[in-house]
Amino acid sequence: MKNQLDESKPIFLQIKEQLEDSVINESIKQGERVPSTNEFASYYQINPATAAKGINELVHEGILVKRRGVGMFVTEHAKTILIKKRKKTFYDNYMLPLKSEARKLHISKEELLEMVNREGNNSYED
Structure with missing residues (x-):
């Protein structure tokens, strides 16, 4: 506890x-x-x-x-029930807003995946 x-x-x-x-x-x-x-x-x-x-x-x-x-x-x-529930919450709370903002900024799926996979340097310049 x-x-x-x-x-x-x-x-x-x-x-x-x-x-x-x-x-x-x-x-x-x-x-x-x-x-x-x-x-x-x-x-x-x-x-x-x-x-x-x-x-x-x-x-x-x-x-x-x-x-x-x-x-x-x-x-x-x-555990299976909780992980499924948390994944849905994660998608709703993080992925949907992320995708919405990416669309506004004209970020392609490929660029978005590249950003997700990027390590180290946290800046983005383009």
């Missing part, structure tokens, strides 16, 4: 994203138990309902599964 939460976004989203990142980077593997809402609440000194909101969203998305009396566990396909 991260040492502290910040004010940049709602706490439940930070908990949700922290769990997502842990599944993607496999610090929490499929089938493993994740911290409970009470563990999150105690660690971060927050209301358990706040932690539950982030965890419940992951249950709804098929990332976690509740096992009554035992806890929350990472599902078999959690």
Whole structure:
């Protein structure tokens, strides 16, 4: 768990994203138990309902599964689901605006690919 939460976004989203990142980077593997809402609440000194909101969203998305009396566990396909979701978000948030700006600047696909593949020198002169 991260040492502290910040004010940049709602706490439940930070908990949700922290769990997502842990599944993607496999610090929490499929089938493993994740911290409970009470563990999150105690660690971060927050209301358990706040932690539950982030965890419940992951249950709804098929990332976690509740096992009554035992806890929350990472599902078999959690990493695949998260990577697919993050790729779509990446495309929507970065690629679509990039392509739109490239069209405005009359940058061809070839030039754009060249820019993406360029290493080192970050300047572009043309």
